[in-house]
């Protein structure tokens with residue numbers, strides 16, 4: 509029962525901070541935007557509870573009982589097994605995130621998350637229920653291949669929830685603090701670059717928890733100033749594109765070429781503008 513209080517409290521604190529210290533300019537009316545994303549959160553929570561939990565929890569118990577998976581083969585001390593489970597779940601979530609952009613029928617659903625025209629803590633809850641349902645076989649493979657026991661799964665799920673609320677938030681953190689933290693975990697400025705309408709910026713900063721995966725894959729971008737970023741997807745630039753009805757139907761509608769504006773032309777990379785990114789010391 510503690511988790512809903514912690515998650516709800518984190519969401520309320522971040523949303524209050526977004527009013528006091530906004531990181532990027534805001535385009536949509538705040539409460540319409542937040543309430544719409546809370547509807548997505550409700551559908552997402554139902555999908556997780558009704559479809560994902562009944563699969564992944566018994567699977568993690570079976571994996572533990574029968575000692576399946578890479579980490580059980582290695583016969584590690586329990587504490588190390590737990591830590592490595594969380595780290596490897598984080599890495600395989602990085603891979604899944606790349607797949608949701610690269611595989612066309614997964615992108616149809618992940619697109620619903622990316623078309624949001626403002627990025628804030630509520631965007632962390634804006635996932636189409638279909639994307640969550642489609643992620644269940646991947647989650648099952650993660651658990652079975654790594655050898656994730658139930659307690660590690662629970663810890664990781666809770667950390668992911670808090671991490672995504674944090675890095676989607678539109679809170680301007682003190683820059684010295686964020687530069688330091690960004691070496692280890694994904695921060696709002698880092699993830700803001702992933703939500704840019706500029707395609708080569710979208711194709712960077714894939715990590716959800718630890719930053720190390722983007723370092724290792726050479727996909728880390730620090731060099732985009734937040735004030736230069738327009739959040740969203742070029743092909744879906746208007747308020748009408750992100751309404752609840754249009755967003756829910758988006759995966760099933762005829763797809764526009766996402767990299768170009770409806771009138772044609774790709775957004776330009778932010779090579780000029782307010783000097784260099786704050787993340788670059």
Ligand SMILES: [Zn+2]
Nearest residue numbers: 605609618702
């Ligand atoms: Zn993404």
